[in-house]
Amino acid sequence: MTHLDHEIRRLKTTMLKMFLNVERQVIKTKKALIEFDKDLAAEIRETEKRINGIELQIDSDCENILALYSPVAIDLRFVLSIYKMNSDLERLADNVDAIASYILKQETPFSKEIIIRLGIIEMFNICLEMLENIIEAYENEDTTLARKVYAMDEQLNVYNNKVINSISPYILDNPEDLQKHLYLLSAVRKLERNGDLIKNIAEELIFYVEALVLKHKGKNKKPTIIS
Amino acid sequence: MNENEYKIQAKNVDVYYGDKKALSNINLSIIPNTITAFIGPSGCGKSTFLRLLNRMNDYIDVFSMKGTITIDGKDIYKPKVLVEDLRTNVGMVFQKPNPFPKSIFENVAYGLKIQGVKDKKFISERVEIALKQAALWEEVKDDLKKSALSLSGGQQQRLCIARALAVDPDVILMDEPTSSLDPISTAKIEDLIFELKEKYTIVMVTHNMQQAGRISDHTAFFYMGELIEFGKTTEIFTNPKQTKTQNYITGRFG
Numbered sequence: 001m002t003h004l005d006h007e008i009r010r011l012k013t014t015m016l017k018m019f020l021n022v023e024r025q026v027i028k029t030k031k032a033l034i035e036f037d038k039d040l041a042a043e044i045r046e047t048e049k050r051i052n053g054i055e056l057q058i059d060s061d062c063e064n065i066l067a068l069y070s071p072v073a074i075d076l077r078f079v080l081s082i083y084k085m086n087s088d089l090e091r092l093a094d095n096v097d098a099i100a101s102y103i104l105k106q107e108t109p110f111s112k113e114i115i116i117r118l119g120i121i122e123m124f125n126i127c128l129e130m131l132e133n134i135i136e137a138y139e140n141e142d143t144t145l146a147r148k149v150y151a152m153d154e155q156l157n158v159y160n161n162k163v164i165n166s167i168s169p170y171i172l173d174n175p176e177d178l179q180k181h182l183y184l185l186s187a188v189r190k191l192e193r194n195g196d197l198i199k200n201i202a203e204e205l206i207f208y209v210e211a212l213v214l215k216h217k218g219k220n221k222k223p224t225i226i227s
Numbered sequence: 228m229n230e231n232e233y234k235i236q237a238k239n240v241d242v243y244y245g246d247k248k249a250l251s252n253i254n255l256s257i258i259p260n261t262i263t264a265f266i267g268p269s270g271c272g273k274s275t276f277l278r279l280l281n282r283m284n285d286y287i288d289v290f291s292m293k294g295t296i297t298i299d300g301k302d303i304y305k306p307k308v309l310v311e312d313l314r315t316n317v318g319m320v321f322q323k324p325n326p327f328p329k330s331i332f333e334n335v336a337y338g339l340k341i342q343g344v345k346d347k348k349f350i351s352e353r354v355e356i357a358l359k360q361a362a363l364w365e366e367v368k369d370d371l372k373k374s375a376l377s378l379s380g381g382q383q384q385r386l387c388i389a390r391a392l393a394v395d396p397d398v399i400l401m402d403e404p405t406s407s408l409d410p411i412s413t414a415k416i417e418d419l420i421f422e423l424k425e426k427y428t429i430v431m432v433t434h435n436m437q438q439a440g441r442i443s444d445h446t447a448f449f450y451m452g453e454l455i456e457f458g459k460t461t462e463i464f465t466n467p468k469q470t471k472t473q474n475y476i477t478g479r480f481g
Contacts, residue, residue, distance in 0.1 A: 002478050070437050072464045072476050211466040226466050 318391030324383030381412025
């Protein structure tokens, strides 16, 4: 095994750690929001710092591999894809950290009825299923599984598109809870954004394994082979 | 690209050293004014192939060849081809700088003199042009009578490039031209090679993957006497089609 193989294996393991930490953050955020668990929300905010630390570690590992080993072909694609996935995952963690901060700002719980009506629980579930798929796809370099997250992202978009209509009656009926409603609206937006980020990660994985560029391609357009 | 537009074309080339087959069915076309890098492990046939292009293998007793190699559409192995003329058109720079134990001027003028050029003014002009093209003029212009052996390794290699350029070739072959040089001299030679492609077609053998990546337009990967893959350098180094190429360039061979 070459030195580069060792470095790549190490980077792959650190990245898996990042994936699992972020997934845990999403699970905890869902629980903290539904159960209005402020302690858990505070814990999420604390863990966010650790995730930032892993992000910096991965960035630095990628930079070192590029500088010291001049990787090419599949190795180069691996490092480039990890560099981008890392950034996507950190932003994903930021988004759930923001939801945790909304919880901490409230004195009283969010209405469970509204949470359900806006589809927030379902959105969390879809996000988690997407994450589970993409983690398995990453571990096994399984691009067929990676492609499954595209359809799931569409479901998140549906919830996001109807959120204004869904929340408006509640705002009109209970203007005193305006701030809470706006935070829930914002949570829907964050979860939709998380779907996009997981889709980006799938694109990066496909770029690494198959050398195909799927970015900025419509549904029916062919991917570009890199050269 | 039209067949006739290629500078160099090899078709079904086999090379034998005695009974041993050194190259097997090589087909390769090189576009004018490009840099082509040959890569591959030692003994893969890349230097043998490079030396075919100016008939350097002719000196080896047991050498024999099948197939055709054309430069500008002309078969360079036809009996009527004069090897001296071919080498005027196809210059060569070797792995180790090999200046003659003569002055800087005499080294660069050597090719012209053996061609029988007598016009001193013409020779002086050609020497100056060649030294300028090889980015050495500024460093040596004040003392062209100095021994070439007093130059540094990097300067000697640029002198050898100037010597090749002085006879005004079309094609320059380079066999690991920077392998004995430090990084600064290597960078100078690489810059020089890059500039020279405006006027010349350059084919080089290199063991330095990054060098192939930095300066070549096309890369050919040879392995055990076969041309495994030939394509744009960007493609070979980001998305090679053959597993053997990928294993070699990523250092996972064998």
